[in-house]
Amino acid sequence: xxxxxxxxxxxxxxxxxxxxxxxxxxxxxxxxxxxxxxxxxxxxxxxxxxxxxxxxxxxxxxxxxxxxxxxxxxxxxxxxxxxxxxxxxxxxxxxxxxxxxxxxxxxxxxxxxxxxxxxxxxxxxxxxxxxxxxxxxxxxxxxxxxxxxxxxxxxxxxxxxxxxxxxxxxxxxxxxxxxxxxxxxxxxxxxxxxxxxxxxxxx
Ligand SMILES: [Zn+2]
Numbered sequence: 001x002x003x004x005x006x007x008x009x010x011x012x013x014x015x016x017x018x019x020x021x022x023x024x025x026x027x028x029x030x031x032x033x034x035x036x037x038x039x040x041x042x043x044x045x046x047x048x049x050x051x052x053x054x055x056x057x058x059x060x061x062x063x064x065x066x067x068x069x070x071x072x073x074x075x076x077x078x079x080x081x082x083x084x085x086x087x088x089x090x091x092x093x094x095x096x097x098x099x100x101x102x103x104x105x106x107x108x109x110x111x112x113x114x115x116x117x118x119x120x121x122x123x124x125x126x127x128x129x130x131x132x133x134x135x136x137x138x139x140x141x142x143x144x145x146x147x148x149x150x151x152x153x154x155x156x157x158x159x160x161x162x163x164x165x166x167x168x169x170x171x172x173x174x175x176x177x178x179x180x181x182x183x184x185x186x187x188x189x190x191x192x193x194x195x196x197x198x199x200x201x202x203x
């Protein structure tokens with residue numbers, strides 16, 4: 001649990017989050033989950049990962065496996081919202097799903113860790129940076145004492161392995177930019193078509 005390779009991986013994941021002032025407990029937890037999954041899965045030709053939540057978990061996965069959103073080897077199904085991930089072989093879908101097993105977290109021995117997963121930490125953890133940092137430290141310490149003992153895992157077969165199709169590109173007559181268009185009749189991008197926007201033009 002405390003081996004140097006693990007700690008290196010944790011640091012690497014934190015580096016992805018260098019803009020964040022808090023050393024989030026989800027990072028060592030996520031890295032440990034990946035390592036457990038890979039230990040059980042064994043060597044595979046083409047590794048893929050599915051994350052069932054975003055935030056720390058995905059940074060931990062990207063730092064430890066090189067599977068990223070960009071190379072599409074990391075798929076995020078955060079609509080599920082469970083603190084869980086699946087590492088699998090992209091050639092046949094055989095995989096190991098690792099999840100946080102609440103039954104294995106002792107609310108008496110590791111109270112802050114227990115509250116962390118139930119989102120029941122003190123309210124000031126949300127508003128006060130010092131309280132947040134102190135809680136993060138405590139959760140991490142409690143987790144490090146337990147390590148992977150708080151996880152469970154199962155064999156799974158990941159479905160729908162076929163490659164994402166390469167979408168055709170159109171050039172929008174409005175903005176002149178090219179955009180990928182799946183099943184879109186309009187020649188205009190959705191911003192110029194006023195169907196979606198996330199910014200306003202400013203002088
Ligand atoms: Zn446009």
